[in-house]
Amino acid sequence: MLLDSLAIVAGFIMLIWSADRFIYGAAATARNLDVPPLIIGLTIVGFGTSAPEMMVAGFAAYDGSPALAIGNALGSNITNITLVLGVAALITPLDVHSRIIKKELPILLFAMLMALALMSDMSLNRFDGFILLGLLFLLMWWMLREGIRNQKKDALTDEYIDEMPPETSTSHALFWLVTGLILLTVSSKLLVWGAVNIAIAFGVSDLVIGLTIIAIGTSLPELAASISGVLKKEHDLVIGNVVGSNLFNTLGVLALPGLIAPATLADGIMERDIPVLFILTIMLFVMAYGFRGTGRINRLEGGILFSAFFAYQALLYFTAIA
Numbered sequence: 001m002l003l004d005s006l007a008i009v010a011g012f013i014m015l016i017w018s019a020d021r022f023i024y025g026a027a028a029t030a031r032n033l034d035v036p037p038l039i040i041g042l043t044i045v046g047f048g049t050s051a052p053e054m055m056v057a058g059f060a061a062y063d064g065s066p067a068l069a070i071g072n073a074l075g076s077n078i079t080n081i082t083l084v085l086g087v088a089a090l091i092t093p094l095d096v097h098s099r100i101i102k103k104e105l106p107i108l109l110f111a112m113l114m115a116l117a118l119m120s121d122m123s124l125n126r127f128d129g130f131i132l133l134g135l136l137f138l139l140m141w142w143m144l145r146e147g148i149r150n151q152k153k154d155a156l157t158d159e160y161i162d163e164m165p166p167e168t169s170t171s172h173a174l175f176w177l178v179t180g181l182i183l184l185t186v187s188s189k190l191l192v193w194g195a196v197n198i199a200i201a202f203g204v205s206d207l208v209i210g211l212t213i214i215a216i217g218t219s220l221p222e223l224a225a226s227i228s229g230v231l232k233k234e235h236d237l238v239i240g241n242v243v244g245s246n247l248f249n250t251l252g253v254l255a256l257p258g259l260i261a262p263a264t265l266a267d268g269i270m271e272r273d274i275p276v277l278f279i280l281t282i283m284l285f286v287m288a289y290g291f292r293g294t295g296r297i298n299r300l301e302g303g304i305l306f307s308a309f310f311a312y313q314a315l316l317y318f319t320a321i322a
Contacts, residue, residue, distance in 0.1 A: 060206075
């Protein structure tokens with residue numbers, strides 16, 4: 001038990017650090033290749049913030065725990081909306097000026113509807129995985145197109161420029177890109193091993209472990225980045241990171257268990273977790289879209305989201321012991 005707990009703690013620490021190094025190396029390499037900052041932010045950084053979830057989901061599915069992988073994807077999205085945005089909005093109200101974010105919000109709703117439709121037969125199979133993965137590639141193409149079209153006029157551009165890593169050599173950037181990827185792989189494997197053993201020891205389902213411990217841990221980079229962004233008054237960056245991360249989780253992370261280990265959905269996903277996530281995604285859309293101008297998540301709404309995080313954790317606890 002102690003060894004399993006240490007594996008989880010060490011896995012989280014290494015996962016968070018290696019994800020940061022991976023994003024740093026990828027962003028620095030892209031900038032040295034003269035890729036515009038907005039494209040780097042929308043694609044490379046967006047993908048990089050979901051790299052921990054993707055690695056964990058891939059190894060969990062490969063090791064025969066697809067429920068943990070699915071729980072990680074859904075739980076990370078719930079944590080991003082409730083905990084990450086809730087804390088950020090409580091620190092200061094978040095204003096949304098970016099036209100790209102306003103376009104991403106309905107796309108996120110569509111992605112959620114697609115995931116709901118594909119899993120309505122209580123299974124996640126390879127066909128579902130290919131559909132989700134295909135939609136992810138379409139999303140990446142759309143982001144590249146929007147990044148090229150709006151690189152000089154979207155509110156996100158200046159904020160991404162401020163967050164670009166300092167100038168460094170391409171060899172140095174590639175070193176951290178490769179090192180980060182290797183350590184992401186090792187830490188993900190370590191984390192999944194410890195989490196599965198803990199679940200077995202306590203008699204808790206893989207799904208609940210994925211929705212709670214794993215989801216919160218893999219969302220810590222987004223929480224740290226959001227707090228930093230709020231303090232720098234980079235509101236669009238904060239909301240953009242969450243929306244982008246949830247898009248990658250819904251399409252990319254959720255596709256992996258379907259492709260690697262097709263399985264019947266665990267009890268609770270369609271009755272509890274998908275409805276909760278869908279309601280929260282609608283709330284995010286209503287709060288942030290700004291139907292009559294600038295979108296805004298105020299402190300009251302941030303408090304509602306933050307409270308929803310604890311309400312959901314309580315719901316998981318009581319349904320688990322039941």
